[in-house]
Amino acid sequence: MSTQVGFWNQKYDRSSFIYGRRPNQFLLEVASEAIPAGARVLSLGEGEGRNAVWLARQGYRVTAVDFSKPALEKLERFSAELGVSVDVICSDVVDFDFSDTRWDAVVILHLHLAPEPRRMVHGRVVEALCPGGVVLLEALRPEQMEQPTSGPNSREYLYSVEELRDDFADLEHQTLRSEDRFIKAGEHRGPTSVVSLLARKER
Numbered sequence: 604m605s606t607q608v609g610f611w612n613q614k615y616d617r618s619s620f621i622y623g624r625r626p627n628q629f630l631l632e633v634a635s636e637a638i639p640a641g642a643r644v645l646s647l648g649e650g651e652g653r654n655a656v657w658l659a660r661q662g663y664r665v666t667a668v669d670f671s672k673p674a675l676e677k678l679e680r681f682s683a684e685l686g687v688s689v690d691v692i693c694s695d696v697v698d699f700d701f702s703d704t705r706w707d708a709v710v711i712l713h714l715h716l717a718p719e720p721r722r723m724v725h726g727r728v729v730e731a732l733c734p735g736g737v738v739l740l741e742a743l744r745p746e747q748m749e750q751p752t753s754g755p756n757s758r759e760y761l762y763s764v765e766e767l768r769d770d771f772a773d774l775e776h777q778t779l780r781s782e783d784r785f786i787k788a789g790e791h792r793g794p795t796s797v798v799s800l801l802a803r804k805e806r
């Protein structure tokens with residue numbers, strides 16, 4: 604087991620939800636307008652399911668990928684409790700086979716990859732989108748290292764506007780912004796430096 608998987612498994616080894624049960628605020632704000640009803644949505648680095656379960660409750664067909672088994676077990680209990688269905692795949696996103704399906708939307712919320720896998724996965728995401736499909740991404744910026752709230756403790760896992768502009772250069776950027784926001788997500792509570800992207804593939 605890689606150190607990263609072990610780190611996340613340990614974090615998820617508790618009954619409470621680390622990031623809470625409410626969906627990410629950016630997702631909540633943009634999903635219904637950006638993603639057509641009933642669309643096929645892939646969520647990468649989904650964790651305990653707060654976003655996937657909310658998407659499934661909106662009527663989307665959701666597949667969630669994460670390399671942490673305990674996180675996905677919590678997701679399955681959570682979705683069963685709310686009576687919705689989410690397809691779950693336990694895999695490193697780097698090893699995930701994107702060639703099987705074309706997605707109407709790919710959601711990437713606080714999945715912090717090192718530069719090389721980040722560029723590779725983002726490239727595969729662009730290819731895996733349907734014409735007109737969207738990427739919805741939020742991540743922490745390097746400025747997060749100055750904030751009191753938690754996040755990766757190395758610059759290489761933090762994303763900048765410029766990096767995302769390059770990674771998704773083939774898409775039309777509907778939102779690409781950096782901001783400092785007060786985020787309340789389970790145990791994460793306080794000022795947070797984020798970058799948000801909503802980008803669409805040509806139809």
Ligand SMILES: C[S@@+](CC[C@H](N)C(=O)[O-])C[C@H]1O[C@@H](n2cnc3c(N)ncnc32)[C@H](O)[C@@H]1O
Pocket residue numbers: 607611622627647648649650651653654668669670671674694695696697711712713714715716
């Ligand atoms: C900060 S959490 C965010 C979870 C969720 N997206 C949310 O917003 O609540 C990062 C998640 O990404 C997963 N993850 C990190 N690196 C991964 C990788 N290479 N492949 C698959 N999952 C990964 C972790 O297991 C964890 O669940």
